[in-house]
Amino acid sequence: LxxxxxxxxxxxxxxxxxxxxxxxxxxxxxxAPRGVDTVIRAVIDPAAGALLSFGLAGAASQLLDDTAHRLIPVTDREAATLVRSIRTAPLLFGWRGSTPVDTPALEELLLRVSRLVDDHPEVVAVTLEPVVVAPRGLSVLGASVRLAPPPARDDLGPRTLPAY
Structure with missing residues (x-):
């Protein structure tokens, strides 16, 4: 309308x-404003641990398997690298004269999803799709969060290397 x-x-x-x-x-x-449709996912992988994934939404990205992954928790530097590491990243930065989108807002959302999963062990999966990233700001148009009882912790404290 x-x-x-x-x-x-x-x-x-x-x-x-x-x-x-x-x-x-x-x-x-x-x-929602016009922008670039993206997908953010976080899952708990039994072998690797908590994993954050990012890619563009749509058939082309799925066909090319153009998704980047990082272990959670991610740092601000890792979030910036995640956004730039997909092959279709130029679409976010003004490819062929298009308007660049608000990648700092996207990086902030990646950090928030990482923090959510890291701080709440009962969160076992998060999917934000699509996330429309506009020239100013972004809109999450679809979201799902899967919860499960938190796993029993077998380590009772911070991990440290032994002193030799």
């Missing part, structure tokens, strides 16, 4: 078809 007139028309059609506003209880939300 591009303008207020279209919104009013759509609202009238919905209330005519489905009932009064009190029955329907409609919610009006702003549209």
């Amino acid at each position: 591009a303008d207020e007139e279209q919104l009013c028309r759509a609202y009238a059609e919905l209330t005519e078809l489905f009932g009064t506003p009190d029955e329907l209880r409609p919610v009006v939300q702003g549209m």
